[in-house]
Amino acid sequence: xDLIPKNIFFTKGVGVHKDKLASFELALRKAGIEKCNxxxxxxxxxxxxxxxxxxxxxxxxxxxxxxxCVMARNETQEPNRLISSACGLAVPKRKDHYxxxxxxxxxxxxxxxxxxxxxxxxxxxxATTLGIEFDPEDAWDSRKQVYKASDYIFKxxxxxxxxxxxxxxxxxxxVAAVVMLL
Numbered sequence: 001x002d003l004i005p006k007n008i009f010f011t012k013g014v015g016v017h018k019d020k021l022a023s024f025e026l027a028l029r030k031a032g033i034e035k036c037n038x039x040x041x042x043x044x045x046x047x048x049x050x051x052x053x054x055x056x057x058x059x060x061x062x063x064x065x066x067x068x069c070v071m072a073r074n075e076t077q078e079p080n081r082l083i084s085s086a087c088g089l090a091v092p093k094r095k096d097h098y099x100x101x102x103x104x105x106x107x108x109x110x111x112x113x114x115x116x117x118x119x120x121x122x123x124x125x126x127a128t129t130l131g132i133e134f135d136p137e138d139a140w141d142s143r144k145q146v147y148k149a150s151d152y153i154f155k156x157x158x159x160x161x162x163x164x165x166x167x168x169x170x171x172x173x174x175v176a177a178v179v180m181l182l
Contacts, residue, residue: 002182003068003182004046004047004049004182005046005049005068005180005181005182006046006048006049006050006181006182007049007050007051007052007057007060007180007181008045008049008050008051008052008057008178008179008180008181009051009052009053009054009056009057009058009178009179009181010051010054010087010089010157010159010176010177010178010179011031011032011033011054011057011058011159011176011177011179012030012031012085012159012160012161012174012175012176012177013026013027013028013029013030013031013032013161013174013175014026014027014030014161014163014172014173014174014175015027015028015029015030015171015172015173016163016166016170016171016172016173017170017171018170018171019171020075020077020171020173022171023075023170023171023172023173024073024075024173024175026173027073027161027173027174027175028175031175031177032054032058033058033061033067033069033177033179035061035062035063035064035065036061036064036065036066036067036069036179037064037065037066037067038067038068038069038071039066039067039068039069040068040069040070040071041068041069041070041180042070043070043100043101043102043103043122043125044098044099044100044101045089045090045091045098045099045100045101046098046180047095047096047097047098048095048096051089051091052181057179057181060181061179061181067179067180067181068179068180068182069177069178069179069180070087070101070102070103070177070178070180071085071087071103071175071176071177071178072085072086072087072103072104072105072118072175072176072177073085073105073173073174073175074105074106074107074173074174075171075172075173075174076107076165076171076172077165077166077169077170077171077172078165078169079165079166079167079168079169080164080165080167081107081108081164081165082107082108082109082110082162082163082164082165083105083106083107083162083163083164083165083172083174084104084105084106084107084109084110084111084113084114084115084160084161084162084174085103085104085105085114085160085161085162085174085175085176086103086104086105086111086114086115086117086118086119086158086159086160086161086176087101087102087103087104087118087158087159087160087176087177087178088100088101088102088103088104088115088117088118088119088120088121088122088123088156088157088158089101089102089119089122089156089157089158089178090119090122090123090125090126090127090147090153090155090156091126091153091154091155091156092126092130092152092153092154093151093152093153093154094152099122099126100122100123100125100126100129101122101178102118102119102121102122102125103118103176104117104118104121105174109162110162111160111161111162112160114160114162115158115159115160116140116158117140118158118160118176119140119156119157119158120140120143120144122156122158123143123144123147123153123156124136124143126147126153127143127146127147127150127152127153130150130152130153132146132147132150132152132153134146134147144156159176159177159178160176161174161175161176162174
């Protein structure tokens, strides 16, 4: 049985509810993946995989389908607390080589900061497997230029969902996911 995904898509969502589980369900609904039986997997972007739009990917899912994903999830019941969940992706130029997907969830970080961190993490993991030398202490923007100049990394990107905790103390859940379709 070949379980290598042929397509992936990015999605995100936020949910608010008095019950923690219902808050998560609402976030999945916003993301369009609530009808899936989600199986969390680690961080490899498969060789020869295509990145497709969320709208196309959601149409390819059947209710109850076992669906693999890399997901970042965060939740709070603390009013006004900033939460974020982000997934980063780094894809090599050679389509027959694998890439990396990362997940990051944080408190007190803006969506931009959390998203950049997830993207940096994925790109750094790919760079180390490709033998690209870089200074891990350099800022992300500097390292991004080193990666692109190396002629190995084709692109990196991220998706992030952030939200402030509900002012009435209801559960607030944020999810960001890279969904894999066989």
